[in-house]
Amino acid sequence: MSGADRGILTVVSGFAGSGKGTVMKKLIQDHAEYALSVSATSRAPREGEKEGVSYFFKTRDEFEEMIRKDEFLEYAEYVGNYYGTPADFVYRMMDEGKDVILEIELQGAMQVKKKYPEAVLVFLTPPDANTLYARLKGRGTETDEVIAKRMRRAAEEASLLDGYDYIVVNDEVDLCAERIHGIIKAAHHSVKHEKALIDSLTEELRDINL
Amino acid sequence: MSGADRGILTVVSGFAGSGKGTVMKKLIQDHAEYALSVSATSRAPREGEKEGVSYFFKTRDEFEEMIRKDEFLEYAEYVGNYYGTPADFVYRMMDEGKDVILEIELQGAMQVKKKYPEAVLVFLTPPDANTLYARLKGRGTETDEVIAKRMRRAAEEASLLDGYDYIVVNDEVDLCAERIHGIIKAAHHSVKHEKALIDSLTEELRDINL
Numbered sequence: 001m002s003g004a005d006r007g008i009l010t011v012v013s014g015f016a017g018s019g020k021g022t023v024m025k026k027l028i029q030d031h032a033e034y035a036l037s038v039s040a041t042s043r044a045p046r047e048g049e050k051e052g053v054s055y056f057f058k059t060r061d062e063f064e065e066m067i068r069k070d071e072f073l074e075y076a077e078y079v080g081n082y083y084g085t086p087a088d089f090v091y092r093m094m095d096e097g098k099d100v101i102l103e104i105e106l107q108g109a110m111q112v113k114k115k116y117p118e119a120v121l122v123f124l125t126p127p128d129a130n131t132l133y134a135r136l137k138g139r140g141t142e143t144d145e146v147i148a149k150r151m152r153r154a155a156e157e158a159s160l161l162d163g164y165d166y167i168v169v170n171d172e173v174d175l176c177a178e179r180i181h182g183i184i185k186a187a188h189h190s191v192k193h194e195k196a197l198i199d200s201l202t203e204e205l206r207d208i209n210l
Numbered sequence: 211m212s213g214a215d216r217g218i219l220t221v222v223s224g225f226a227g228s229g230k231g232t233v234m235k236k237l238i239q240d241h242a243e244y245a246l247s248v249s250a251t252s253r254a255p256r257e258g259e260k261e262g263v264s265y266f267f268k269t270r271d272e273f274e275e276m277i278r279k280d281e282f283l284e285y286a287e288y289v290g291n292y293y294g295t296p297a298d299f300v301y302r303m304m305d306e307g308k309d310v311i312l313e314i315e316l317q318g319a320m321q322v323k324k325k326y327p328e329a330v331l332v333f334l335t336p337p338d339a340n341t342l343y344a345r346l347k348g349r350g351t352e353t354d355e356v357i358a359k360r361m362r363r364a365a366e367e368a369s370l371l372d373g374y375d376y377i378v379v380n381d382e383v384d385l386c387a388e389r390i391h392g393i394i395k396a397a398h399h400s401v402k403h404e405k406a407l408i409d410s411l412t413e414e415l416r417d418i419n420l
């Protein structure tokens with residue numbers, strides 16, 4: 001009767017330096033009901049990586065065949081290797097009632113939205129630009145040149161945030177994870193997620209015998 | 211820096227028999243941060259009704275002058291009397307950081323959405339049409355004819371629910387109130403509510419001195 005049984009697809013992106021990795025870890029740790037999507041890639045497996053856990057490993061030909069068959073929610077090519085999200089894998093988890101989370105970048109998020117408009121797009125940001133800079137600098141692992149490049153990229157991304165549904169400030173990891181959790185819970189009641197409920201109500205009300 | 215300080219405007223509607231009144235009472239009781247909007251009306255005050263609490267009482271001329279000046283978020287005329295929501299009153303509470311809740315019917319909700327697209331529109335429904343019928347019947351206060359009329363109206367409303375953002379099932383009052391609370395909390399992070407944050411981030415990232 002209700003469409004609420006199907007899972008929600010949430011896409012989480014964020015600036016490099018937004019602390020996205022830590023927030024996602026906290027979210028999954030606190031809420032076992034969420035499933036993380038597994039990407040496909042054409043790059044070779046590295047030591048310790050497991051098929052279907054780390055990635056679905058494909059040859060270049062296999063990957064390109066999947067592109068031709070329109071089997072990806074999104075994909076991109078980085079330094080000669082393909083990376084993408086197989087739609088079938090995601091949809092199957094959602095059909096089982098799992099809320100699925102995709103951790104991908106802005107360009108991929110926009111592709112997902114186009115393919116599956118019911119997806120909930122969340123973007124993580126530090127409270128302000130100075131905090132972002134301080135976090136990148138504080139890592140101590142990147143040259144000033146790389147940091148400057150990331151900041152320029154963040155500036156570009158900021159101008160495209162209209163394409164997202166939510167922007168969540170990561171001032172504190174626990175709070176930020178709970179905000180995302182709340183957003184996904186609310187999405188279960190969105191009209192676009194509850195189409196089946198609305199259809200059945202409309203039908204029942206039309207056909208009821210008074 | 212953040213636009214989060216401004217309140218959210220939430221519109222709550224529901225079928226007659228959805229239990230909306232009870233749910234709203236529970237929501238306000240549990241969460242003192244919410245303010246209920248006060249309507250203006252051209253009907254005469256009844257005994258015990260207080261200006262600015264029950265209603266803002268206006269003469270017909272005053273009300274029509276307000277319509278001409280476009281001072282309502284929504285208004286309608288019922289059996290010869292005007293009822294409406296003064297925009298100024300609502301916006302002032304929101305500017306003070308209050309989340310404001312408007313309890314109005316579908317036609318009014320659509321007017322609000324047009325005037326203030328950032329509003330969050332929530333529609334309450336019993337789990338199914340039979341429950342709705344049983345609740346109306348169970349009140350024991352209405353004739354079969356009136357009940358049939360309400361059911362036909364519900365059928366019409368159901369076909370217009372696409373205009374809402376959320377549809378919330380009222381299976382249990384406490385749960386339903388918490389769902390609405392969660393929806394409003396999530397709305398504070400929506401991109402359309404956080405425009406000021408996005409603008410300031412974009413500006414800061416563009417101007418930062420590396």
